[in-house]
Amino acid sequence: MATIREIAELAGVSRGTVDRVLNHRGSVNPATAALISEIARKLDYRPNRAGMALAAQRKNLKLGVLLFDAGNRYFEEVWKGVEQKAAELACYNCTVLREKTAFSASAQSDALLALKEQGIDGLVLTPFNDPAIARQIDRFSEEGIPVITTNTDIRNSRRLAFVGSDFYRCGQTAAGLMRLMTFGETSVGIITGSSQVLCHTDRIRGFCDNIAARYPQIRVLDTIENSDDEFESYEKTLALLKRYPQINALYFTAGGVYGGCRAALAAGRNDIRIIAYDNVPTTADLIRRDVICATICQQPEVQGSLPLQLLFDYLSTGLQPEKEFYYTAVDIRIRENL
Known part of the structure; x- marks a missing residue:
């Protein structure tokens, strides 16, 4: 199993630099950070689970969830998944802030800024498909706040991953x-x-x-x-x-x-x-x-719980999600199999 020391030797940097990249502590040159992340991925680096749990508890992570609120009862099921995962993550001193927004770029933009002001470390978002929202996601990413989209996606943005149907x-x-x-x-x-x-x-x-x-x-x-x-x-x-x-x-x-x-x-x-x-x-x-x-x-509870788990794992370990798209099953229901 690869260690931080091996990654540091291959990247030509100190173990402290590797630690900062993998655990999102402090500022590291983007090119160096990308190199370290790539070496960690190729070596299939996996942090010690006990150490990861301890580190997560010390970080007191704060995650935001911002979903549409347009009277669509489907999102009630998504929120169930959010609540279940939030209860699990509370054991790691991880707080989940929940907010809702209308179908509006301006309303969503305001909600994003409000969550940022509350000091979130990462965000789960159902994005309004507008260039202004894509730019905000990019700014979040540049400032070290990863965004995972759920239920619906947004193209041409630096979001980390997507969870939802094809x-x-x-x-x-x-x-x-x-x-x-x-x-x-x-x-x-x-x-x-x-x-x-x-x-x-x-x-x-x-x-x-x-x-x-x-x-x-x-x-x-x-x-x-x-x-x-x-x-x-x-x-x-x-x-x-x-x-x-x-x-x-x-x-x-x-x-x-x-x-x-x-x-x-x-x-x-x-x-x-x-x-x-x-x-x-x-x-x-x-x-x-x-x-x-x-x-x-389209498995709504998965769309609520999995993005939070992916964000938590990323912020705790520094490793990217294994894939960009986490597609849910295409599940057809008729009267006979409700």
Whole structure:
């Protein structure tokens, strides 16, 4: 097993420098830090677990969690994972600060600054897909505050890793389900949360790319946004169905499923085939009532707990996560396997 002394000899630096890099103590030249991290990775360096626990307790780490708060009940399940992991990490004198934010770059930016002012050492974030948020993540990284994204991701940023579903693949899966659950010409209305949330847009992209390539009988008539809000979803879905009476299928890529389905029922459209995401209680009930055909689940508690564990391990040991993308399973639920 590799030791700090061996890493120091190969890097041509002192053991103190290696210790500062692996344990995030003090400032080290970025090129030297990168070299030490790479040598540690190649040697498969693993710190002593007992020593790591003791070091973590002495550090009194403070981690932040910032998730969307738009009335989407899915995040209640994510928070369960956060709470479970926070209770485990409390044994190591690790504090977890929890905050929520709306679908807004300015609101999220303000929440990020507030968490930074509270002295967080690392952050778990559902990012609003905006260049201003990417720049803030980069600044956090430059200041030694690693960020792991969960549930949705943000491109062109220096976030450390991502935990969540493969959105594009989920969209492709939804297209395959739509083909299996419809007959003949199919006219689809898409109801999404926000065009500024990557998981929502990539689910649409995967869906549309797959039907364009394989299922010419399926066509998308329109896409509307509901901000993950049940009331907004009801009103906008009702208007969509009035505008396009030929719609015979709906694809929900985010929250607002209950409100949108209520609108379909209010319009007397029991014939519409509906595919959604997540197994929240209201969606499960609509599946049992044969209103929704299928839902695609994404292991919400894992999205709450795993990012915190990855952050804690990184800040305790200095070692990078083993991979950049930690994809959750594509889990399809129908009435028979709820």
